[in-house]
Amino acid sequence: MIRKLSLACVLAGASVMANSTPLGLPPVPIPENNPQTPEKIQLGDKLFHDTRFSADGKVSCATCHSQDKAFTDNLPVSKGFNNLTGTRNAPTVLNSAYMKTLFWDGREPDLEGQSKQPPVNPVEGGLPNHTPLLEVIRKDPEYISTFKTVFGVGADKITMDHVARAIASFERTVIAGDSPFDSYYFAGEKDAMTPAQIRGLELFVGKARCVSCHRIEQTQALFTDNRFHNIGVGFKTIQGKEQQTAAAFIKSKREGADVDITVLTRKSMSELGRFAVTENVTEVGAFKTPTLRNIEKTAPYMHDGSLETLKDVVNFYDKGGREKNEDPLSGFLSGGIRPLDLRSGEKQDLVEFMKALTSPQLEQFTQR
């Protein structure tokens, strides 16, 4: 299984390097200090699937980012070792190469920083630190030989940086465009989308105002603005307790608490969103705009997985950032979130449009 997958990924990686970018996507940004090589991508692929990097030996990156499930786990919030649960929904790895920050609150600036956190989070990999993980690698002859080839380092010189760079290289090959929307919008194939999907697109960029954050540009569409917005999700958890929650969080952060651990283990503090990283009071409850590509395959939705279906999502936005009209609104709600007054047919069209964002590459990832 892993070998087959690796092969496909090497091919995908090679195609990235040959600059044949899928329709609808820009070229994948590759950091200067971590160039793509087929061997590195293959190594990252293997590391991504290695369950030994967890306290119970059962959890790998792929546990929560499974290629069978569009690189998510299709759970509201992820399960780590011993089935412990965190506070947040696993975002897809698909097209994460384009993200300007990683995690829902953007607490890591790049893929290289991101992958170091989960193995040592107490509700994810559950390791006390990176040492056990590195020991596994340093004793594995195949890893030793591959790290030597890829990074030119001996077993005792392998660090978490090398591991993270290899995983990031692999993740930069997990990209998917070429959706019916892309064919319709960027290649002018008018039959690529159904009439309902075409109507949905019109709503998406018009009355429903989705495009304000889920951006479509002239030559490509990432369906994200890489920014952080409070759209009302999860607000009820800290409603009326915003001040105490923020104060308690800042206090524990000052006393040395790790942000990564705190936000995944404390439900109320998790809802502080981007504020937990920046301490910017304008970002309380703000979370990163996720891409909508392949959204049909990545249910449930929102940072806490609280909405089960795309229909629920559209209803939530239609009501101006709440599930029921009688629910209170957060004071920190983004000004862009407002009741949309969508008719039921329009909501259905929007859902249909989102189904046009599924990439054929997904099949390849799933099958291999």
Added chain:
Amino acid sequence: MNNYSRRKFLKTGGALLAASSLPISMVEMAFGKDSEQNFTFAYISDSHITQIEGNKFVRNWDRGLIRAVAEANLLDPRPDFVFYGGDIAQLGKPEEIDHGLEILSALRGDVHYVMGEHDYYVDLGEYWQKQLGPDHYSFNHKGVHFVVLNSILTHEEWMHKKWDSGMDRMKQMARLDNPNGQPFMVGDKQRSWLKADLDKVSKDTPVVVFSHSPLQKIYKGWNFWTDDAEQVQALLKPFDKVTVLYGHVHQIQTNQIGNISFHAAMATAWPWPYPSTYTQQESYLPKLTVDMNRADPFFERDATGWQFINLHSGNVDVHYTLPDNEARVVAFDEKLGHPVDTKYQAMADRTSPQKHY
């Protein structure tokens, strides 16, 4: 990214934004080592609450003020009080003033109010004063003398001429570039009151003056202007440390005239472009001002605002925070004797503002 730079990333993020992003102007007064005397206050301005009809109000202006209140309530330690810088309402309707005050009622702590022209011209401030009390007053707080002026008055004969309705008068005054508009002024009566008030204050007491319009002349076409500004400045001249904080202009402005430091507040509603961008008449945009960039029209809160102010020994440092943007700090430079933009003062460090639309 190694562990060191990750920590640095987190730390920088925190340090940058803690001081940068408050939805209010928070003023910290520091007097030497006597910590008893130190205090902070917050400053929110220009919400322009607009009634559509009945209980329907323009949502974006509501949300701007609601956000400011929610964010100000997070301040820890608590500010001693909050200042509201004027223009609660768009057209001065009781419904608008009440709706704005209802939102502001969620603030923790006392609020002091400044009269704006949008609160005033429909009924010459009657409803506002019924709800909030006098439009000019002063008080002392922990060694600082605070003065609030109503700076948006104008010629008596214009205010009291025969109008079809108060709303007619309001709509004249609410317009920009209106040839029938009138210049704002503090007026003889209030200046006499101010003189008598300041006569009782020792010259080494820091004085903080709140007005709605700038107590300096910037651009007459938009009433970024107070006609008797020089006369008010003359009354403030004998004091060692004077700061004037004003709203109305919905943008960052900084100036120093003699002993007086001037700082403008951003609005919670919308940003204005700089008058230099639009100048049809002569403009005196303060030289010390480093322009904000044009607001992103796709980001509804861009360039609106909030600022965080430290007052060191009676001089003001303003931390202007733009949501989802880089912070701006305008700090008092003891050597130069005036405020400077700490990062963007040098031309080479500035991002050139867009000069035309």
